[in-house]
Amino acid sequence: MNIPAGTTMKPRYIAANLIAGASVAGLMLPEAVAYAGIAGLAPGRAIVAALAGCAAYAVFGRSRFAIVAPTSSSAAILAAALATLPGSPAERGVMATMMVAIVGALFALVAAFRLGSLSAFIARPVLRGFAFGLAINIIIRQLPNLLGLKLASSSTLALLAEIVANLGRANLASVAIGAVALAVLLGLRAGTRLPAALIALLLGVAASRLIDLPGLGVASVGPIGSDLSSWAVPHFSFARWSRLAQLAVPLTLILFAESWGTVRTLALRHGDSLSADREFGALAGANLLSALVQGMPVGAGFSAASANEAAGATSRLAAAAAILVLAAAALLAGPAIAALPAPLLAAVVIAALTHALSPAPLSRLFRIDRDQWIALAAAAGVILFGVLDGMLIAVLLSIGALLNRLAHPMVSELGCLGDSRDFVDLSRHPEALAAPGIAIFRPNAPLFFANAEQSLGTIATRIFARRGDTDVVLSLEETDDLDSTAVEAIAEFEKQLNAKGLSLHLARAHDRARDVLAAAGMDRLARGASFSVADAVSVVEAGRRGEIPG
Numbered sequence: 001m002n003i004p005a006g007t008t009m010k011p012r013y014i015a016a017n018l019i020a021g022a023s024v025a026g027l028m029l030p031e032a033v034a035y036a037g038i039a040g041l042a043p044g045r046a047i048v049a050a051l052a053g054c055a056a057y058a059v060f061g062r063s064r065f066a067i068v069a070p071t072s073s074s075a076a077i078l079a080a081a082l083a084t085l086p087g088s089p090a091e092r093g094v095m096a097t098m099m100v101a102i103v104g105a106l107f108a109l110v111a112a113f114r115l116g117s118l119s120a121f122i123a124r125p126v127l128r129g130f131a132f133g134l135a136i137n138i139i140i141r142q143l144p145n146l147l148g149l150k151l152a153s154s155s156t157l158a159l160l161a162e163i164v165a166n167l168g169r170a171n172l173a174s175v176a177i178g179a180v181a182l183a184v185l186l187g188l189r190a191g192t193r194l195p196a197a198l199i200a201l202l203l204g205v206a207a208s209r210l211i212d213l214p215g216l217g218v219a220s221v222g223p224i225g226s227d228l229s230s231w232a233v234p235h236f237s238f239a240r241w242s243r244l245a246q247l248a249v250p251l252t253l254i255l256f257a258e259s260w261g262t263v264r265t266l267a268l269r270h271g272d273s274l275s276a277d278r279e280f281g282a283l284a285g286a287n288l289l290s291a292l293v294q295g296m297p298v299g300a301g302f303s304a305a306s307a308n309e310a311a312g313a314t315s316r317l318a319a320a321a322a323i324l325v326l327a328a329a330a331l332l333a334g335p336a337i338a339a340l341p342a343p344l345l346a347a348v349v350i351a352a353l354t355h356a357l358s359p360a361p362l363s364r365l366f367r368i369d370r371d372q373w374i375a376l377a378a379a380a381g382v383i384l385f386g387v388l389d390g391m392l393i394a395v396l397l398s399i400g401a402l403l404n405r406l407a408h409p410m411v412s413e414l415g416c417l418g419d420s421r422d423f424v425d426l427s428r429h430p431e432a433l434a435a436p437g438i439a440i441f442r443p444n445a446p447l448f449f450a451n452a453e454q455s456l457g458t459i460a461t462r463i464f465a466r467r468g469d470t471d472v473v474l475s476l477e478e479t480d481d482l483d484s485t486a487v488e489a490i491a492e493f494e495k496q497l498n499a500k501g502l503s504l505h506l507a508r509a510h511d512r513a514r515d516v517l518a519a520a521g522m523d524r525l526a527r528g529a530s531f532s533v534a535d536a537v538s539v540v541e542a543g544r545r546g547e548i549p550g
Helices: 011-039 043-060 072-083 089-112 115-121 124-147 156-165 172-191 196-210 238-270 276-292 302-310 317-332 334-338 342-357 360-368 372-385 387-407 452-464 484-499 511-519 523-528 533-544
Strands: 411-416 423-425 438-443 471-475 503-507
Touching (some): 011 043, 011 072, 011 196, 011 302, 043 276, 043 317, 089 115, 089 276, 124 156, 124 238, 124 302, 124 360, 124 387, 172 196, 172 342, 196 342, 238 276, 238 302, 302 342, 372 387, 438 452, 452 471, 484 503, 503 523
Parallel strands (some): 471 503
Antiparallel strands (some): 411 423, 411 438
16 A cells, blocks of 8 residues: 555654564564575675665665565575685685675666666566565575574475475474474564564573573574675686676576565555666665675565565665664674574564465466466476576566467457447447448457468458458557568458458558558558548448448
């Protein structure tokens, strides 16, 4: 829903956003620690990246729910990229910083050249399936931490199979902590507006003080100190810079897909409007600032944004509050955070994503029988092939479905409704009457190179299969322009009709279509084209009576 103008500064809205920010900070902290571990970097780098990302996005971004911080997918890709690069841990840390800077530069190029329109190729059903599959993907990847298992599978399905095979080895203390944490998180979220994640973290700190968790085999977060050094552009060879740029491209693509999928999904849910170019400009600033403080790649992660939404955020004030709480926690509670149990962190991430598992957005597509398989393909693609490949597969399927519909359009035969001038599909309106001796057809998609011959061939077959018609009216209301293939197909169609003693007339012809017909030497069709089907029928009937239409 849109918040009425002027209400966001009222005390109750300010309070709601401050509470939401505190709650989200309770999620951002464990997520940052977890994602730094995935990337093989110090937790401090993820924390400063979250602070920088949120600060930059609060200034330049427009989504009121987005939390721009390290994400699980980008952390995994960064880890894979760094693994291919030779060097000491310190050198790999420097290369990670440079990759973040390159990511920021690539996003800046996307925004500068206004390439945000490319996001239009990600259809809404794709976004809904993406969100559903991404939630499942992240939850599965958190299960080993919840169960106290150390597993090595990279793909989601292989990891799930490994989890099932090793359930007997699960650490009961880890399972108990994770289960209790989930119950607390979900219970507080369902019944109160309290910052559930923050409360769960405080309970985790208390448990780590009262119970010997390491003695029970429960893993802890460990020190959050960073390995930051003075910032300077390294003197890499051209080959090294080229390699870093190559590795930064998939990192940019994954952040592009995940961030746009997140902010667009939430914007659609609440009726908000966004500019893709501005969002990518904001991501550019966030990653450049993150590089400046030697942080990790940042994007609008789905779990944090969903938690922000669920906590009641109504503006970017919630993200600003989250920055303050996260900074205070990192500065003042470092030792306590280091002792937090890892299953608790997993529970926090999983709880933030549970409401994203609602099947309602997908079931609605089944009810209207539109695009449901594309949405399921997006969800399955994310789960089976990872976030980036899954999104690319879903986008290709979306474009393929569009091309298939355009290449095989329905063709309607039209008739008149009573004494009106309205012509409708005879198969859908049996009360409509066909004009005597006049066959009126309408291709229900623009005519272009992929469908013109087939559509006009279908019409010709239907006309030639019956007798009694002397004139054919072709409605071009769906076609605002004609390519050369469509022009040639219309010319061939007219010749076919003339050979059978039939005359072709055009209706609902747009000006650009008339212009190209005239330029192609088809002056009779261009000059005689009517602006409505009723006018075309009147011209045919007047011609039969020997009248000259006025």
